[in-house]
Amino acid sequence: MLPVVQVFRLFKSYGKKSVLKDVSFSLFKGDILGIIGPNGAGKTTLLYILLGIIEPTSGEVKYFGKPLKKERSKILKRVGFASNYVSLPYSLTVEENLKVFAHLYEVKDYRKRIDEVLQTFKLADKKKALCRALSTGEMMRLNLARAFLHEPDVLLLDEPTAGLDPEYMREVAEFLKKQAEERGLSIILTSHQLSELEKIANKLLLIKGGRILAFGGLEELFKLYGVDNLEELYFKAFSNASLGNSDG
Amino acid sequence: MVSFRRILAILLRHLYLLKHSVSRWIDLLYWPTIDLLLWGFVSLYIQQREGSGIVYHFLGALILWNILIRAQQGLAVGFLEDVWARNLLHLFASPLTLLDYVLGLLFFSILKAAVASLLMGCLGVLIFDFNFFAQGLALFNLTFALLLFAWSVGLITIALVLYFGQEAEIFAWALALLFLPFSAVFYPVSVLPPLFQEIAKFVPTSYVFEGMRMVFQAKDVPLLFLFKAYLLILVYLILSVFIFSYSFKLSKVQGKLTKVGE
Numbered sequence: 001m002l003p004v005v006q007v008f009r010l011f012k013s014y015g016k017k018s019v020l021k022d023v024s025f026s027l028f029k030g031d032i033l034g035i036i037g038p039n040g041a042g043k044t045t046l047l048y049i050l051l052g053i054i055e056p057t058s059g060e061v062k063y064f065g066k067p068l069k070k071e072r073s074k075i076l077k078r079v080g081f082a083s084n085y086v087s088l089p090y091s092l093t094v095e096e097n098l099k100v101f102a103h104l105y106e107v108k109d110y111r112k113r114i115d116e117v118l119q120t121f122k123l124a125d126k127k128k129a130l131c132r133a134l135s136t137g138e139m140m141r142l143n144l145a146r147a148f149l150h151e152p153d154v155l156l157l158d159e160p161t162a163g164l165d166p167e168y169m170r171e172v173a174e175f176l177k178k179q180a181e182e183r184g185l186s187i188i189l190t191s192h193q194l195s196e197l198e199k200i201a202n203k204l205l206l207i208k209g210g211r212i213l214a215f216g217g218l219e220e221l222f223k224l225y226g227v228d229n230l231e232e233l234y235f236k237a238f239s240n241a242s243l244g245n246s247d248g
Numbered sequence: 249m250v251s252f253r254r255i256l257a258i259l260l261r262h263l264y265l266l267k268h269s270v271s272r273w274i275d276l277l278y279w280p281t282i283d284l285l286l287w288g289f290v291s292l293y294i295q296q297r298e299g300s301g302i303v304y305h306f307l308g309a310l311i312l313w314n315i316l317i318r319a320q321q322g323l324a325v326g327f328l329e330d331v332w333a334r335n336l337l338h339l340f341a342s343p344l345t346l347l348d349y350v351l352g353l354l355f356f357s358i359l360k361a362a363v364a365s366l367l368m369g370c371l372g373v374l375i376f377d378f379n380f381f382a383q384g385l386a387l388f389n390l391t392f393a394l395l396l397f398a399w400s401v402g403l404i405t406i407a408l409v410l411y412f413g414q415e416a417e418i419f420a421w422a423l424a425l426l427f428l429p430f431s432a433v434f435y436p437v438s439v440l441p442p443l444f445q446e447i448a449k450f451v452p453t454s455y456v457f458e459g460m461r462m463v464f465q466a467k468d469v470p471l472l473f474l475f476k477a478y479l480l481i482l483v484y485l486i487l488s489v490f491i492f493s494y495s496f497k498l499s500k501v502q503g504k505l506t507k508v509g510e
Binding site for chain 2: 054073077083093099
């Protein structure tokens with residue numbers, strides 16, 4: 001089976017500062033990959049390279065067997081992205097924001113699709129509300145609704161559940177898992193919500209100082225580190241990571 | 249490949265913003281109105297004293313200069329709106345191409361220039377008995393040249409913001425004004441000091457406004473004159489496209505595209 005996402009020997013540096021060092025991994029249909037690491041490990045840089053927003057110093061990213069650099073537009077039509085750190089224009093209504101993105105992704109029958117995602121993410125009553133009136137949690141749900149608008153095959157999420165209350169956090173996690181199981185959606189996500197991540201991810205990538213510490217199945221890594229939950233694994237793997245350790 | 253729907257998306261994004269923003273409507277309608285009234289009455293006063301046809305020259309120049317400013321800002325401020333909204337990441341994480349994005353902003357800038365010039369044109373007829381639009385094809389040629397020049401200045405502004413960060417946003421308002429003294433908007437090139445006249449030879453807008461005065465004096469604009477204006481604009485456009493593309497590419501290499509607006 002051809003991997004959905006292939007990352008070959010990625011390096012990224014800004015002058016002498018090295019942010020990613022020899023990062024390679026593959027992701028298959030229906031996989032949910034959690035990327036974990038301390039602040040400044042290079043997680044977000046990696047996501048941005050996967051989206052083509054940052055150019056790697058060397059290495060290559062392929063989706064569906066095709067190079068991102070050469071077929072960016074075609075590929076990104078099948079890729080969704082949401083981040084807790086990137087907002088949508090506050091001066092537009094929820095519906096207007098979704099309409100803009102429906103056109104960007106050339107979504108067919110977009111009015112119906114907008115209603116569907118608003119229903120899914122429990123924002124139907126906010127359709128005409130200006131985004132500046134949304135709470136942090138609602139904004140994140142809108143971001144997720146936007147990311148699902150074009151029914152992507154691959155979804156990249158940066159801290160998707162940050163700002164959500166526990167009830168919504170669980171619902172979103174369950175929704176993502178269901179999408180991966182039923183629709184074969186492949187997901188790459190960074191998160192500090194380790195307990196939620198443990199419930200949905202089937203693969204993990206541990207990154208520190210821009211270098212991969214470990215990559216593999218959840219159970220496989222639990223065995224490797226001799227732990228039985230993700231929190232323990234995190235502390236065992238990154239026990240040397242101090243607050244000042246941020247070269248990425 | 250260019251996509252009509254993606255261009256429409258960018259256009260819609262800015263139209264929706266305009267729809268909800270009183271301050272942006274004021275910027276679009278209030279300033280051109282005040283400009284026209286102020287300069288219109290000043291030139292009427294001068295005309296009463298001097299007895300020349302200066303009022304038409306002033307009003308025509310003012311409308312054309314406003315077209316340039318609106319078109320340039322439509323592009324540059326349109327980009328800044330996405331910087332301020334921290335929306336660039338979402339846009340460029342989508343299938344949107346750089347060409348789609350720029351074309352979307354260009355259409356928006358045409359709309360802004362059209363609204364401002366239509367408003368000023370109508371006020372000119374109603375208050376000063378001056379019909380800007382009656383000048384026909386000759387004026388259209390000059391207006392189109394101005395639009396192209398405005399876009400080249402707009403592209404350079406975006407490139408500066410991408411390279412230097414948000415600190416450079418002042419150029420969205422200041423850069424076009426740099427050309428104002430050499431453009432001979434309200435006076436002929438001949439009144440400029442010799443050094444400024446030499447500089448004006450390399451500023452395409454000086455040909456446009458000299459041409460405008462010829463049109464208002466019912467003279468034909470010489471073809472060579474128009475040719476020089478368009479040739480210079482072509483050089484500015486090629487340079488600005490190159491600088492803009494390079495700056496965008498560099499912002500991806502240096503990771504600045506993810507940081508601009510933070």
